Amino acid sequence: MAENLNLTITGGASERKQDKIIELRPTLFIGIGGTGMQVLMRVRRRILNTVWGGAGKRKRIEGLADFPIAQFIHFDLDNGAVIESGESQAKDLQFDQVKFTDDDKVVESFDMDKYSRDEDSLEKYPHIKEWLPLTPQRIRELRFDMSSGAGQIRAVSRLYFFDKYAKIRDKIRLKLKALKAGLSHERQLAELGLRMETNRFRIVIVGSVAGGTGSGSFLDMGLLARWLARSEVGAADVELMLFLPTGYTKANKDRVEANGYAALMELESAMMGNKGYVGRWDMYDRPELTREPYSEVYLIDSGNLAQQHTKDVSDVYHMVADSLFEDFASADFARAKRSIAVNQAQHKNSPYNAPVPQDRFGDMRLYFSKRFSSFGMAVLDTRQEAARDERAHRWAGAMLQAFFGVGGTDAGANRATDTQRDHFLAANMFLKGTPFSDFPEFSDRSIELKRSSGDFIDFRLVDELLEDRHGHLLAGVENRVNTRINDIRTGFDRSEWPAQVRDAMKHLERDAVRDQDSTADTTEDRISKRRREVLEDVKKVVRDQLYGYLDNKEFGGLEYVLSLVEQIKDRIEAPGSGLTAQIGANAERYREIKEAVRSREYERLLNNLEQTRSTFGFLSNGEKQAGVVMDHLRTEMANALKFHLRAKAARSGMAWWANCKRAAKACWPCWPN
Structure with missing residues (x-):
């Protein structure tokens, strides 16, 4: 990451290295719930802030529409989730460019009453009734407020997914078509020093198992994305970045851990090829679903094996965003990661046979899937970048002072009176x-004007x-x-x-x-x-x-x-x-x-x-x-x-x-x- 940032400022050998065309995989990012939104907003901001291109041709893009290699979808119930944590919408000069547009979102009102008006409401939706643990009466008793999210209730999120299935399906199809159309934007990509790989697409789904929206719909989203990718782009690697509950324990620790346990149990079963999780999402489509929802699953935690934890889960948001962005900033880095992943796959295909005491359990076998991965990321900071930033800001301030009168010592000297x-x-x-004062003269003396x-x-x-x-x-x-x-x-x-x-x-x-x-x-x-x-x-x-x-x-x-x-x-x-x-x-x-x-x-x-x-x-x-x-x-x-x-x-x-x-x-x- 540090090397990439230096390339945007320094010249010489670094610029000659940047002249090399970077081959990248067209990627669709799908953020589920608040966690997905937080990570993808940071990815979007990095794309906008990076100086692309080689020596003499470096430029920043004005909007994400100018970056056809990446497309984004945000799926949520919470209409209030619009900006990443730690940022103020009023003071964020990039908010209008970074925020998800209506074309990027499936964030809508949810009429839950149609599933709970009477005891027979669910009979109209047998594909929902077969898995929904909530009865119509129970839904009425809980009185959900659908405007502020799923309320950490996984079943509500999955029901919302089924309810908005047609819109989610169409949105994913539209975004995959846009990625495919981006293959023809060779001149636009060449100006950025980029080129698309044409033989493989990538879909990255980001969410958490702690809340309701992410933990209730991430498996359905993966299965749907893999099915649609086969029909729209031929093939795509569908990856999951799944945040574990540890970083969210301040938000009702018991509920967070319960959601995490249930979601991970379902993920374990699904990744071992259990096809009974879902067969269809509406009464019309008959999707041909894959055996597993994801080709790769990364479990993300706010702590490590040494039991060291960050105090703020936003640190992990930044780390994951850095990792996802580096796949765009460095083709060598992205290819190296894929090469390692291929080599590791042979060790992950067979299940893990956990040893159990034979004197107690005899010939019993306990198997777990080894299909899960994780990662961390570190940045080597040589302080050179900080020194360059300090000089660049000082010079920019002097230029603004000279040309526009900005940055003077007298704060009131340049203010309008x-x-x-x-x-x-x-x-x-x-x-x-x-x-x-041009009032009419009333001959009727009883008329009184109050205003x-x-x-x-x-x-x-x-x-x-x-x-x-x-x-x-x-x-x-x-x-x-x-x-x-x-x-x-x-x-x-x-x-x-x-x-x-x-x-x-x-x-x-x-x-x-x-x-x-x-x-x-x-x-x-x-x-x-x-x-x-x-x-x-x-x-x-x-x-x-x-x-x-x-x-x-x-x-x-x-x-x-x-x-x-x-x-x-x-x-x-x-x-x-x-x-x-x-x-x-x-x-x-x-x-x-x-x-x-x-x-x-x-x-x-x-x-x-x-x-x-x-x-x-x-x-x-x-x-x-x-x-x-x-x-x-x-x-x-x-x-x-x-x-x-x-x-x-x-x-x-x-x-x-x-x-x-x-x-x-x-x-x-x-x-x-």
Whole structure:
């Protein structure tokens, strides 16, 4: 391992050695349960962090899709298992590259009720009933929480395997096809200094016998993988890395050891060719299963024969990950291991005949399988690598200090101030605050606004969303209201005015408000369209401005930009006091005003307009009163629509920020989540 790490830094003879094309076996890694996930996450991280290729052509891959020699599957019930122990998802810059994608996982919800709804539930699944030790009643009594794993119950894990069999089968087939297709990626592999062996594939299954998921499904997984490998790639060595219970005794020692004992007893029987373990996993497939589930089994423990134990099982995760990765980093090492394994196989085929006291047991014979192996791994550290790392980090720090202002002694010198943050928000993101005081005048003195009792701060973003290339939306609404009121006054008898006003308001609202029956574009649709336009404008302006700051020594370079980005995010998203919270509160204020105008002021004025019809005897006075009421209605109808649209624009402003943050993350990777 140390030699491989040195090859990524040093030159000369080491680089000439690295020029040699490394022939590797296409490998499918299957991690079962938490242990499998922990080990394979470390393997994935090593693949990403290694510098591949020869002299002058060394490179790191950007993602595991660029490494066609390896494919991964994670099988588990625990939806919360996403990152290796000792790592923080928030601080792990490689998390998005290292984590298992949906294409790599069979981690799903488990509807156990279908096997326990009544006493006859299992009769539908005879292939499950023949081995399941739990009755439907017992399953109901245990009340399993399937969202956090198998709860160290092996039968639950195996039942989950049978339940998800079709998806596991299809996932393995898909991954084996991807490995086979990788044989044609010769140019891509040559750039990494690699070449695939075409005559043999490898499947490595990693799990433990301590918990529930691994100890309950590792035998089924091995048998399924060997069957599918024969049909998809012709032949594959299927190996098992099985962790023993010793490193997990803190998690309920009695249960861990009981699971381990039961799982190892089943493994012993299976490796001696007992084909009664399973015949099928569903009612349709009839798999032709091999005599044994694995061609090689490695038992991994946290202690050795000298009874020396590591305090942390993650040390063993690292060791196994190092060993698996070395098969990619050094073809000579991998071939040497396979050669030794072949030589050892002749000693492992016959069973071990354990001596027993003849005076007590007579001619009895006690046999055990010798098909199991183990391994350890050590790294010779000459301290040269540490010295090179120290110099490389020191030089890198000096370069960052010189080019980007990172690493200075004054921690606050390069940080953005609150004033600079607020100026950036106002100048580049339409988030300048201005007092809003344009409230309607209510003639009904009983109307009380709970949220809008006084002036409040609104933001330029709302007005920006209310104006597009055709003009200001609120002015357009006001013009349409005036036109309709004038048409009613000149085109209809005064007795018809109330009905015509109601009909006009209905049409005006239909033109402005989007609902499920709307077919034509509404004013709300124009706001949504304008939001997308503003987002594109802000994306470009913010990106250009932030990149411009990187080379601006006046602002301090990278540290200034990172602090500015963090402060912008906090200023916008702070719970209760952030700008999105303020814009959301403004949306509720506008909605409250609109409701007061629409349900109280508008309806009161319509009632007054209807009353003017009873004053025909006093014609001139009735017409005058109706005209005054119509003028008031003109104002309040426009107010109801305008405040509805202001509420819509404020809500769009909140959604705008969510889209803006996703866009900023895409074009500026350091943008916080």
